[in-house]
Amino acid sequence: MVEAPDAGAEPDVLLISGGDVVTMNAQRDVLTGGAVAIAGDRIAAVGPTSALRAAHPGATEVDASGCIVTPGLINGHQHLTGDPLVRSCIPDLLAPGESIFSWSVPLHAEHTPDDDELSATLTAAQSALCGVTTLVEAGTVAHPDRVAAGMVAVGVRGTVGTWGWDVEGAPFAAPPDEVLDRQREVLAAHPAGGLVEGWVTLVGHDLASDELLVAAADLARSAGRGMTMHISPTSSDPESYLRRCGARPIVHFDRLGILGHHLLLAHGVWLDGAEVDLVLASETAIAYCPWAYLRLGQGVTVAGRHGELARRGGRLALGCDAGNAGDLPDVLRVAALAAGLARDMPVDPEGFGAHDAFEMATIRGAGAIGKDAEIGSLEPGKLADVVVFDCCASAWTPHGDVALQLVWGSDGRDVRDVFIGGRPVVSDGRCTTVDVAGLRTAAASAQRDLLGRAGIEVPHAWPQVPAG
Numbered sequence: 470m471v472e473a474p475d476a477g478a479e480p481d482v483l484l485i486s487g488g489d490v491v492t493m494n495a496q497r498d499v500l501t502g503g504a505v506a507i508a509g510d511r512i513a514a515v516g517p518t519s520a521l522r523a524a525h526p527g528a529t530e531v532d533a534s535g536c537i538v539t540p541g542l543i544n545g546h547q548h549l550t551g552d553p554l555v556r557s558c559i560p561d562l563l564a565p566g567e568s569i570f571s572w573s574v575p576l577h578a579e580h581t582p583d584d585d586e587l588s589a590t591l592t593a594a595q596s597a598l599c600g601v602t603t604l605v606e607a608g609t610v611a612h613p614d615r616v617a618a619g620m621v622a623v624g625v626r627g628t629v630g631t632w633g634w635d636v637e638g639a640p641f642a643a644p645p646d647e648v649l650d651r652q653r654e655v656l657a658a659h660p661a662g663g664l665v666e667g668w669v670t671l672v673g674h675d676l677a678s679d680e681l682l683v684a685a686a687d688l689a690r691s692a693g694r695g696m697t698m699h700i701s702p703t704s705s706d707p708e709s710y711l712r713r714c715g716a717r718p719i720v721h722f723d724r725l726g727i728l729g730h731h732l733l734l735a736h737g738v739w740l741d742g743a744e745v746d747l748v749l750a751s752e753t754a755i756a757y758c759p760w761a762y763l764r765l766g767q768g769v770t771v772a773g774r775h776g777e778l779a780r781r782g783g784r785l786a787l788g789c790d791a792g793n794a795g796d797l798p799d800v801l802r803v804a805a806l807a808a809g810l811a812r813d814m815p816v817d818p819e820g821f822g823a824h825d826a827f828e829m830a831t832i833r834g835a836g837a838i839g840k841d842a843e844i845g846s847l848e849p850g851k852l853a854d855v856v857v858f859d860c861c862a863s864a865w866t867p868h869g870d871v872a873l874q875l876v877w878g879s880d881g882r883d884v885r886d887v888f889i890g891g892r893p894v895v896s897d898g899r900c901t902t903v904d905v906a907g908l909r910t911a912a913a914s915a916q917r918d919l920l921g922r923a924g925i926e927v928p929h930a931w932p933q934v935p936a937g
């Protein structure tokens with residue numbers, strides 16, 4: 470049993486008892502028949518159930534017998550607005566970029582503050598139901614306070630930003646100074662250490678001036694916050710930077726001095742060898758969203774080097790991206806795909822396994838977003854973000870190796886309970902903090918209104934024939 474070094478006066482203790490505890494500590498210990506003691510928002514102890522019961526006799530117990538107990542899952546790239554209200558509406562057969570400029574941009578332009586909060590709340594709840602306890606918002610939010618309010622209502626941890634780009638004629642675009650002022654406002658309104666923390670968030674791609682890129686990185690570093698933006702999910706960013714700057718994006722970023730530990734790049738699919746070396750040398754992190762690349766036909770199986778980045782010690786988190794690009798906010802589903810691609814692309818079944826993918830979903834993902842001192846493993850003193858998988862579910866019968874079964878053999882549908890900062894957010898497979906059924910009803914109505922305002926009619930793959 471390991472006790473927190475300084476428990477102090479102990480608040481009410483919650484004991485998640487009797488499960489197999491996948492700690493993701495430095496040794497990757499799995500404590501069979503173990504328990505996690507939670508005091509306030511922190512993990513007080515992890516150890517044998519009998520010992521923790523003896524140490525905390527008045528504790529409230531959550532029986533996790535026969536269950537798997539893991540750290541909360543980390544989603545390093547999730548759009549909380551826009552797509553959630555039009556999930557499965559953007560058709561498959563579109564030319565590259567058309568889904569962004571014919572769909573996402575006009576829909577975002579019509580999003581109301583209420584839409585932002587509703588879609589963020591719904592996505593946060595769906596994420597929690599899949600065992601995701603930390604969300605990095607991807608940078609397309611017009612009303613960050615409303616998005617943060619949705620995340621807080623659900624009780625999900627994460628980061629929030631607001632639209633940051635200085636291209637002409639785009640929604641919420643502005644000159645660099647104005648963009649930076651809005652970023653500073655988000656950092657001030659959502660301080661570090663809160664459940665939802667403000668990050669410097671640019672759209673990225675080739676949609677920011679060098680002046681904005683440099684100033685944004687300076688702001689993130691001086692404020693001690695993370696910065697995130699999109700780059701190179703397809704070949705179009707490298708082509709564009711080569712035309713404009715005579716260098717590929719990561720090389721250009723290196724020359725600008727914006728790479729580093731503060732920076733989480735979403736995607737990084739089309740990197741060449743020199744760019745991979747720069748990402749690793751600068752300790753720049755990457756949010757890897759393989760379902761989005763497959764869904765949108767962006768070429769990860771042709772160009773992706775995330776397996777190499779992982780093997781060479783790169784800072785990688787998994788991401789679920791958007792409601793029409795990856796679709797489900799289920800990090801385990803992404804972990805299985807990430808492991809499969811890392812094994813199949815080099816035709817190497819020995820270099821990367823399910824256990825590696827689960828690291829990316831937990832402690833390694835926490836490291837990629839600069840939070841591994843606080844989350845990502847079940848260890849005394851860390852924030853109590855804990856997931857209980859119901860191993861009575863058919864996918865778990867009979868039990869095998871826990872890493873294999875978590876990644877290959879199940880997904881977020883087997884999540885029974887979720888605690889975030891010690892607070893129960895999901896119990897017995899139901900979200901306890903918000904009315905998910907009510908949110909779904911509201912989303913259906915908001916979708917009709919949003920599509921109407923944007924003047925978009927959803928084309929269907931098959932003819933829609935009235936039955937009567």
Ligand SMILES: [Zn+2]
Nearest residue numbers: 607699735790
């Ligand atoms: Zn994105």
